[in-house]
Amino acid sequence: MSDPLVSIRNLGLRYGTFRALEDVSADFSRGTCIVICGPSGSGKSSLLRCINRLEEFQDGDVVFDGASLRACRDLPRLRSEIGMVFQHFELYPHLSVLDNVTLAPRIAKGKPRQEAEETARRLLDRVGIGDQAGKFPGELSGGQQQRAAIARALALEPKLMLFDEPTSALDPEMIAEVLRVMRDLARNGMTMLVVTHEMAFAREVADEIVFMDKGRIVERAETARFFSAPTAPRAREFLDRILHRL
Amino acid sequence: MGFDWAVIHDNLPFLMRGLWNSVQLAAITVVLSFPLGCIVALGRISRRRWLRYPATMLVHALRSNPLILIVFWFFFLVPILTGRPVGDFASVLAAFVVFFSAYFAEIVRSGIQSVRRGQLEAALSTGLTYAQAMRFIVLPQALRSMTPSLATECVIVFQGTTIAYVVGMREFLHTTFLVTERTMRPVELYLFAALVYFVVCLAGSIFARRLEGKAGIPR
Numbered sequence: 409m410s411d412p413l414v415s416i417r418n419l420g421l422r423y424g425t426f427r428a429l430e431d432v433s434a435d436f437s438r439g440t441c442i443v444i445c446g447p448s449g450s451g452k453s454s455l456l457r458c459i460n461r462l463e464e465f466q467d468g469d470v471v472f473d474g475a476s477l478r479a480c481r482d483l484p485r486l487r488s489e490i491g492m493v494f495q496h497f498e499l500y501p502h503l504s505v506l507d508n509v510t511l512a513p514r515i516a517k518g519k520p521r522q523e524a525e526e527t528a529r530r531l532l533d534r535v536g537i538g539d540q541a542g543k544f545p546g547e548l549s550g551g552q553q554q555r556a557a558i559a560r561a562l563a564l565e566p567k568l569m570l571f572d573e574p575t576s577a578l579d580p581e582m583i584a585e586v587l588r589v590m591r592d593l594a595r596n597g598m599t600m601l602v603v604t605h606e607m608a609f610a611r612e613v614a615d616e617i618v619f620m621d622k623g624r625i626v627e628r629a630e631t632a633r634f635f636s637a638p639t640a641p642r643a644r645e646f647l648d649r650i651l652h653r654l
Numbered sequence: 655m656g657f658d659w660a661v662i663h664d665n666l667p668f669l670m671r672g673l674w675n676s677v678q679l680a681a682i683t684v685v686l687s688f689p690l691g692c693i694v695a696l697g698r699i700s701r702r703r704w705l706r707y708p709a710t711m712l713v714h715a716l717r718s719n720p721l722i723l724i725v726f727w728f729f730f731l732v733p734i735l736t737g738r739p740v741g742d743f744a745s746v747l748a749a750f751v752v753f754f755s756a757y758f759a760e761i762v763r764s765g766i767q768s769v770r771r772g773q774l775e776a777a778l779s780t781g782l783t784y785a786q787a788m789r790f791i792v793l794p795q796a797l798r799s800m801t802p803s804l805a806t807e808c809v810i811v812f813q814g815t816t817i818a819y820v821v822g823m824r825e826f827l828h829t830t831f832l833v834t835e836r837t838m839r840p841v842e843l844y845l846f847a848a849l850v851y852f853v854v855c856l857a858g859s860i861f862a863r864r865l866e867g868k869a870g871i872p873r
Contacts, residue, residue, distance in 0.1 A: 460779055462775050462778065462779065483778075484778075484781045484782060484783050485781065487778060487779055487780070487781045488780065488781025489781075490779070491779075491780075492776075492779040492780075494772055494775070494776060496770075496772055498770070498772040498773055498775070498776035499776075500773065500776075500777075500791055500795075501795065502794050502795055502798070511780070511782075511790060511791075512777075512780035512781055512782060515782060515786050515790060516780065516781040516782050516783075516786065517781070557776075560780065561779075561780070563780075564780060564781060
């Protein structure tokens with residue numbers, strides 16, 4: 409694995425005395441889609457949030473595209489290269505969908521409004537909600553909101569997309585439309601780290617699965633191998649439970 | 655004894671000059687202390703201790719003192735410190751701005767904290783700086799949730815202008831009192847004063863309600 413886009417090195421994160429992440433190391437190459445799964449509280453979201461330093465980790469480092477996050481002096485610029493999609497969408501309720509998407513390109517990157525709006529409309533079309541551009545987030549369904557949030561993240565032309573349980577807050581019938589957009593992104597070569605419980609999505613789209621438990625990566629395997637023969641007992645147990653819950 | 659409403663009519667220009675002083679004092683106080691309050695509020699919620707501690711102390715110190723004491727303090731101490739008289743309006747205005755900035759700071763702080771943390775994180779994750787995220791995402795939403803409290807505080811500021819009386823500033827209550835002394839018609843004049851305060855405050859709250867309606871966001 410030469411020249412990984414993200415390289416996590418002995419990462420440690422504590423909240424007070426609770427160790428959310430302990431000695432986590434992993435490399436992720438460009439153009440791959442990695443699904444991170446594991447029981448709740450296992451540190452999946454914390455790991456994602458360390459990668460754009462929404463969490464301030466105490467130990468180790470994350471190297472993104474050759475640059476150390478610990479040494480980073482220009483976080484906004486770094487973050488503008490990493491798109492993030494949240495469980496609860498976090499669209500800005502006081503701005504239209506179009507303004508949600510154009511805000512960061514205009515404010516953070518200084519793009520002229522017209523150019524930003526052209527890009528935004530193209531992205532909204534791509535996620536299938538081009539006709540909703542003038543509406544406010546509150547007027548959209550959950551699935552549409554999450555797709556708008558994906559468009560907002562894509563507007564900065566990120567090198568990496570982080571998805572933090574993007575479908576966990578959605579009704580079942582809306583999950584599919586969001587996953588379709590994500591699948592489309594992965595097929596177009598976007599580097600993606602996805603925290604999700606959607607095992608069908610993982611099996612179909614992910615190149616590799618990372619399984620976490622108690623703040624550590626306990627298994628990492630190619631998707632097919634992970635589902636057919638997980639080596640870590642904890643991963644096997646988790647898979648059994650999540651796949652046979654019906 | 656009948657009412658003699660002519661005293662109001664006869665002294666109206668003098669009374670209105672007092673009212674104008676009160677309105678000016680209140681308006682300038684709000685215009686200056688609100689932004690100051692925003693800055694103090696940002697200090698109050700800062701992660702940096704050297705910002706948070708002084709801001710917190712300032713707010714507590716000001717809020718635990720009566721306005722009248724702050725007014726005296728500025729009126730008697732500022733000339734000593736600066737070595738020259740500053741005039742009653744200026745000293746009262748300074749006292750008001752400092753005093754009410756503490757109250758505005760608390761309103762702004764609770765407004766900011768009513769905005770979900772995820773909003774700030776979403777803004778930061780798209781490459782906005784903390785200041786930009788505050789300016790474009792958090793504060794506009796906070797402002798909406800704090801409009802009612804802000805309107806109430808503006809009314810309190812206006813009513814508070816009567817305290818300027820104690821250092822001899824010719825605000826509305828003071829001019830009313832002066833006319834009362836001269837005409838011996840306290841009932842009419844104080845009724846009139848009550849009516850004026852009522853009308854100004856009512857106008858203020860109607861204006862605030864309209865602002866609130868305009869700021870209403872579909873959720």
